[in-house]
Amino acid sequence: MKIKPMMALPPLIFAGLAAMFLWGMERDDPTALPSTREGGPVPALTLAEFGGEPPFTVDDLADGEVVLVNFWASWCAPCRAEHPQLIEMAEEGISIYGINYKDTPGNAQDFVDELGNPYQRLAADPSGRTGLDWGLYGVPETYVIDGNGTVVKRFAGPITASILENTIRPAIEEARARSE
Numbered sequence: 001m002k003i004k005p006m007m008a009l010p011p012l013i014f015a016g017l018a019a020m021f022l023w024g025m026e027r028d029d030p031t032a033l034p035s036t037r038e039g040g041p042v043p044a045l046t047l048a049e050f051g052g053e054p055p056f057t058v059d060d061l062a063d064g065e066v067v068l069v070n071f072w073a074s075w076c077a078p079c080r081a082e083h084p085q086l087i088e089m090a091e092e093g094i095s096i097y098g099i100n101y102k103d104t105p106g107n108a109q110d111f112v113d114e115l116g117n118p119y120q121r122l123a124a125d126p127s128g129r130t131g132l133d134w135g136l137y138g139v140p141e142t143y144v145i146d147g148n149g150t151v152v153k154r155f156a157g158p159i160t161a162s163i164l165e166n167t168i169r170p171a172i173e174e175a176r177a178r179s180e
Contacts, residue, residue, distance in 0.1 A: 037143070037151045042069075043133040047099065047123035051109060055123035056097055062149025066175040067095040068168075069143040070119070071136055073103045074111035079140045082158035083115045089164070090118035094172065097121045101139050102128050144171040147179030 037043065042062070047055035061067060070086060072079040090096055098119035100108040105124065112122070125131055134143070137156045144153040153171035155163065 037135055037154055040151055042143075042145055042149050042151060043135075044130070045123075046125070046127070046129040046133070048126055050098075050100055050105070050122040050124045051112075053122060056121045058149065060121065061097070061145050062147070064147040064179065065095055066147055066172055066179055067097055067120075067145050068172075069097050069099060069145060071099045071101045071125070071131060071134075071139050071141045072111075073101045073139045074107040075103065076139045078158035080111075080115065082140050082160070083118070085159045085161065085164045086118035087116050089168075090120070095120045098123070099130060100124045101131055101136070102126060142168070144168065144175050146175035150178065152178065 042058055045055070045058055045061075049055055061069065068089070086096055096119050098121070100122065102125065108124065112119075128136075135154075140158050142155045142159060143151055144155075146152050152175040153167070155167055155171075157163075159168055
């Protein structure tokens, strides 16, 4: 039986596409989302007060201290899952600034009252403008900021115990070294 040239074409096309997909997937971390913010200054903040406290500013994020900026919302289940790690870091003295993203004030306050407040400072982003300026993919999302106001690391997704040890803590150490 002789194979016609046209019959060999579909398997060749399939093999070529499969090779392209495999080549395109080869990265160090295929789950990592790229950030244009890492290595640059903290973006603008267009924040509202939270719980009667005035919002923090860009200057507050460049006061010589390493801080984490954590975007969160009461309607976000992964935010609830990462909360114990935020509490742990706050108890260790790590400064965390929280930005409540596109949430209702009452629900946001109930979330903090129920789970505890790991945030040194809190502000709200009801319109999502700050989230856009920071390149937010969604909540939760955490940024490690060095004492000069430079974004050292952006992490999208909930901080698990493993992520805390393998990603966030090393970024905090890097930020501390840069701040000295």
